[in-house]
Amino acid sequence: MVAANIIKHLKGALIASIWLAFLTLPIMVIRVDTVEKTVTWRWMHLAYMAVGSFVLAFIWNIFLERRDRGQAKKALETVERVSALSQFLSDPRFARPLMAFGFLVAAAFPWFFSMYQTNILVSALIYVVLGLGLNITVGLAGLLDLGYVAFYAVGAYTYALLNYHFHLGFWAVLPMGAVMGAFFGILLGFPVLRLRGDYLAIVTLGFGQIIRLVLENWSAFSFGPSGISNIDRPGLFGITYSVEQATTYMYYIMLALVVLTIFVTARLKDSRIGRAWLALREDEIACQAMGIDNTRAKLMAFALGATLASLMGVVFAAKTTFINPASFTFMESAMILAIVVLGGMGSVLGVILGAFMLMLLPEYLRAFSEYRMLIFGATMVLIMVFRPQGLVRAKRKVYKINTEAAG
Amino acid sequence: MAQNMNELNNQNTVLSVRNVSMNFGGLRALSEVDLDVHPGEVVALIGPNGAGKTTFFNCITGIYTPTEGVVTAYPKTGKPRRINGMRTNLVCELGMARTFQNIRLFPSMTALENVMIGRHCRTKTGILGAVLRGSGTRREEQEVVDKSYEMLTKVGLEKLANEYSRNLPYGAQRRLEIARALATEPFLLLLDEPAAGMNPQETEELKQMVIRIREEFKVSVLLIEHDMKMVMSLSDRIYVMEYGRIISTGTPKEVSEDPQVIRAYLGEDDDA
Ligand SMILES: Nc1ncnc2c1ncn2[C@@H]1O[C@H](COP(=O)(O)OP(=O)(O)OP(=O)(O)O)[C@@H](O)[C@H]1O
Numbered sequence A: 001m002v003a004a005n006i007i008k009h010l011k012g013a014l015i016a017s018i019w020l021a022f023l024t025l026p027i028m029v030i031r032v033d034t035v036e037k038t039v040t041w042r043w044m045h046l047a048y049m050a051v052g053s054f055v056l057a058f059i060w061n062i063f064l065e066r067r068d069r070g071q072a073k074k075a076l077e078t079v080e081r082v083s084a085l086s087q088f089l090s091d092p093r094f095a096r097p098l099m100a101f102g103f104l105v106a107a108a109f110p111w112f113f114s115m116y117q118t119n120i121l122v123s124a125l126i127y128v129v130l131g132l133g134l135n136i137t138v139g140l141a142g143l144l145d146l147g148y149v150a151f152y153a154v155g156a157y158t159y160a161l162l163n164y165h166f167h168l169g170f171w172a173v174l175p176m177g178a179v180m181g182a183f184f185g186i187l188l189g190f191p192v193l194r195l196r197g198d199y200l201a202i203v204t205l206g207f208g209q210i211i212r213l214v215l216e217n218w219s220a221f222s223f224g225p226s227g228i229s230n231i232d233r234p235g236l237f238g239i240t241y242s243v244e245q246a247t248t249y250m251y252y253i254m255l256a257l258v259v260l261t262i263f264v265t266a267r268l269k270d271s272r273i274g275r276a277w278l279a280l281r282e283d284e285i286a287c288q289a290m291g292i293d294n295t296r297a298k299l300m301a302f303a304l305g306a307t308l309a310s311l312m313g314v315v316f317a318a319k320t321t322f323i324n325p326a327s328f329t330f331m332e333s334a335m336i337l338a339i340v341v342l343g344g345m346g347s348v349l350g351v352i353l354g355a356f357m358l359m360l361l362p363e364y365l366r367a368f369s370e371y372r373m374l375i376f377g378a379t380m381v382l383i384m385v386f387r388p389q390g391l392v393r394a395k396r397k398v399y400k401i402n403t404e405a406a407g
Numbered sequence B: 001m002a003q004n005m006n007e008l009n010n011q012n013t014v015l016s017v018r019n020v021s022m023n024f025g026g027l028r029a030l031s032e033v034d035l036d037v038h039p040g041e042v043v044a045l046i047g048p049n050g051a052g053k054t055t056f057f058n059c060i061t062g063i064y065t066p067t068e069g070v071v072t073a074y075p076k077t078g079k080p081r082r083i084n085g086m087r088t089n090l091v092c093e094l095g096m097a098r099t100f101q102n103i104r105l106f107p108s109m110t111a112l113e114n115v116m117i118g119r120h121c122r123t124k125t126g127i128l129g130a131v132l133r134g135s136g137t138r139r140e141e142q143e144v145v146d147k148s149y150e151m152l153t154k155v156g157l158e159k160l161a162n163e164y165s166r167n168l169p170y171g172a173q174r175r176l177e178i179a180r181a182l183a184t185e186p187f188l189l190l191l192d193e194p195a196a197g198m199n200p201q202e203t204e205e206l207k208q209m210v211i212r213i214r215e216e217f218k219v220s221v222l223l224i225e226h227d228m229k230m231v232m233s234l235s236d237r238i239y240v241m242e243y244g245r246i247i248s249t250g251t252p253k254e255v256s257e258d259p260q261v262i263r264a265y266l267g268e269d270d271d272a
């Protein structure tokens, strides 16, 4: 049985390696020197290619099989087993001190690390909030929004323009940014209420492009591709501060916003509204047949996700002091979506980890220069193959039943 | 329809369907269907596969808007309401809750949470309330949990309250759908083939459960079912549908002796 499996894997790996060696023959083996007008055949490379891919394919197959066996075993158990780690994390006795510790480390961070590091972390925190915002729309309510970055742009331009024309400060615009985000969220929500799945994805994708194209081409309004510069940093009781201090200040603002976002999303997740979103994601028809107003639930999910994105837009504009449409391309939307999917749809902790991973990994992989994106891509593929539910699987609340009251 | 508002609360009808037809393009799935449900009754709707029974449920719960006809619901309190064309969630809020022929639970929510969804239209916490979680919200939330758990005990699923509904055995999933529907506090329960896929013992238990539920919650039941033993022993009245038409109606005994019904059912066998 086991031997038969190994032979099967060996066969599979052999076929894969022959195929790959053949496929890469032109680039790996043949070398045309156009100056000397000679062709060199590097047959050794073919051997490297074949042996290397054979070994990798074999290992890959074995891991895949182990994964499938694990899943098959899980499917047989009616009671889903919870890993020791997640059990530990969900026990408030350990989770609370852990969270407090994490917060303390985060609060002390700028004092122990360079401005460069802090700056990277501010960007990562922005993506934590963006991820948590999109997690509401995609992860909880199941509305695949591919134009999420549009709301980020709305916030950024709200601040940049109000600051440019009326010299409004960061703290004054922050709530306005939230309102603008909610407004645009509902604006997009209305036309797509009837759409689902792929259709919704395409329309939201279009919406994202429209906003970017408007910003690029309506120069009188948005200053076109050259963008808006000299945006004010957040005010601090009229005190002027250095660039370095600005980074630290920005960091604490973001930290506060992250904590607030985590608090809000965690509370919503296990509330009447959060359950309605989940039901909407799981089965739209059953959801409505059980008395939930789908329209309302969808608009709320869009509006809330957009509000968070727009808030982050305001922060982003204040942080970089310069914005242009190039910051709001589809790539950004895709990245935020990747954070949600890799982290674990619907899981707050997962999305936070996902954001840190996707934002920090490319930064710290700079040492590997040209292999950076390769490693990054490979990591994403590996996670999706071996943990399709994301880094952290979303878990539902376990209710303690007051049996006396229930009778 | 009842013009006299004083008589509304002692109506002897909870649902009245008049002349309802449903066309899908050229296909006439329902034609001129009349049907009534009286308070506390168990009414069965039977008929061969593809007769239009599920389509009928969809028409009276707002999932489809009937091409013609009038559907009127008579809630326990309040005015009678014309419900064809009404939004599905409002029909449920009015007090008509259904289950589905092919189970439609929320798989990655726990059994308890599935039932809690049923409480949605009877509660009102909004975004702000959920975030602030004041005493009012907490009280409402606790009430939702308690009520939902109570519904689970009614269908015998209290032990599985915190299991994901996708992990429940088939029969339990069917009962969970009933609990979820009950949680919306309906006056009329619409069950689409609740015994499908159950063995005779489970079917018998289901039958007893429906009887208990009707007594306890004072609901009327409209039931689509293929299991004749269950239909004959459970229902007060039966409607027989064939090709979208009601071909016979009456007590179980009357219907089972109706030559038209016998032909509809046996005729099927002759063709096969
Ligand atoms: N949305 C739709 N569009 C087109 N045709 C439909 C639609 N829904 C149902 N039908 C058709 O209407 C007819 C009745 O279907 P329905 O599902 O109501 O039958 P049923 O009596 O519930 O059968 P069963 O006992 O198999 O559940 C069938 O011919 C079906 O193909």
Ligand SMILES: [Mg+2]
Residues within 6 Å of the ligand: B053, B054, B055, B101
């Ligand atoms: Mg049917």
